[in-house]
Amino acid sequence: MAVFLLGVGAACCLGWGFVLQQRAAARAPIADFLSFRLLLDLIRMPDWLLGVALMVCGQVLGAVALAYGEISLVEPLTATNLLFAMALSRWITRQPLGWSGWCGVLLLALGVTSFIVGGRPQGGGHEAGALRHWLVFGIVAGLALLLTLKARRLQPSAEAALLGLAAGLLYGLQDALTRVCGQIVQDEGIASLFTHWQPYGVGAIGLTGMLLVQSAFEMAPLRMSLPSLTAAQPLAGIACGVGFLGDRLRVTPGALAWEVAGLVAIVIGVVLLGRHPAMPTGAPPKPKVGATRVE
16 A cells, blocks of 8 residues: 555656646757756756656655565556646646546556556566666667657657657666665665666666656647656566566466556556647747748
């Protein structure tokens, strides 16, 4: 129950934080796209700072949840951040949910429940060796890099979606490393944590993910990037948890059917909610740097 409450609390803070960050990032200069100058510009905006504070609070709650629960359990819970983003956006825009919004809410809630009940995530399995560890790590990080490079050749809305997807993959990887850091503290004490590479990896991945997210928020409305971000993070986190952290899911035919159905429902629910009219549009989509505008 404590892990459940921590996961939902993390989702609440993350959802509210993303909404506030996008409202600020939409006002940032387009010349700072995919540059760390963007973060220096955003740090002067009070609503962005509040959004980041909420996001950090969510990440801390998520880290505590990961210290006591399996990543395959925590990640589906944090995917519900879109419900809280929708709630805040609906309050800001006064837009009713309608059938698509309620369907998204229902699918996301049922998907999380189906995956957790069907898979019954639990730890205690054997952690993978170094080769498998780095193979999974490299695949997830490599996909994020390829998506980022591909995004630069697309229109702003598609670019924001791919950047959100890349950031979600990195955040899932960050969650896996956060889980490893928690295990190190439990086994060896907090003083030994900084003699390992994982906490530095958490910081580097988190900073890179933030740059991708803010660039996506800057380029297009929230509904273009938040669905892919929210859908990719739990999928990457679960892949890392099962791939090299020793998380175990039930693999009977019935359990696998519930798990797959749950993940599909989560993704569809995320897309329905993310594209709902209640999501704030921010500024109009911005043209590429150096692009000419035809009237």
